[in-house]
Amino acid sequence: MTTRTPWQVLEHLIATDQTAPRVTFYERTPGPTQGERIELSAKVLTNWVSKGANMLSEELDVDASSSVVVHLPAAHWRTAYWCLAVWSLGAQVVFVDADDDGALPSAPIVREADVLVTSNPADEVDSDIVVVTLAMLARRSSAPCRPMRSMRRRSSAPSATCSPRSMSRRRRPPR
Numbered sequence: 475m476t477t478r479t480p481w482q483v484l485e486h487l488i489a490t491d492q493t494a495p496r497v498t499f500y501e502r503t504p505g506p507t508q509g510e511r512i513e514l515s516a517k518v519l520t521n522w523v524s525k526g527a528n529m530l531s532e533e534l535d536v537d538a539s540s541s542v543v544v545h546l547p548a549a550h551w552r553t554a555y556w557c558l559a560v561w562s563l564g565a566q567v568v569f570v571d572a573d574d575d576g577a578l579p580s581a582p583i584v585r586e587a588d589v590l591v592t593s594n595p596a597d598e599v600d601s602d603i604v605v606v607t608l609a610m611l612a613r614r615s616s617a618p619c620r621p622m623r624s625m626r627r628r629s630s631a632p633s634a635t636c637s638p639r640s641m642s643r644r645r646r647p648p649r
């Protein structure tokens with residue numbers, strides 16, 4: 475059996491049929507997003523993985539020596555692309571299911587990770603935090619966010635602060 479990297483798997487999916495649904499997610503959690511349904515084709519899934527990987531590598535300096543805690547619900551479409559994004563960089567994923575009780579464990583491997591990807595930024599960690607909204611079409615999170623560590627290394631300017639991201643598309647300029 476041949477072992478494939480995440481990018482090789484995505485390339486294979488695109489080569490075989492890039493428009494067929496590859497991930498289908500139904501939101502069953504009680505709340506305002508209950509009942510949402512999303513289908514991701516190979517092309518769209520690859521786009522989300524690329525966005526996540528580029529953000530992690532370019533903004534947060536994640537590489538093969540890094541560890542990234544993914545603290546999201548296990549059966550959520552955003553969890554799938556964030557794990558693929560981390561693995562595509564060769565970094566270690568430390569998965570913590572946010573469905574259990576929502577709290578982040580105090581284990582050293584979690585607390586000492588380079589980056590935390592979470593929908594609950596209230597957790598006290600020393601790592602950079604990527605705030606992920608779970609709602610399908612959310613443009614931003616209302617959660618408070620502190621300055622990112624990597625941005626503090628690059629600049630002391632007040633504008634170098636963490637802005638909550640849902641990894642949504644950038645707005646296109648008006649035509």
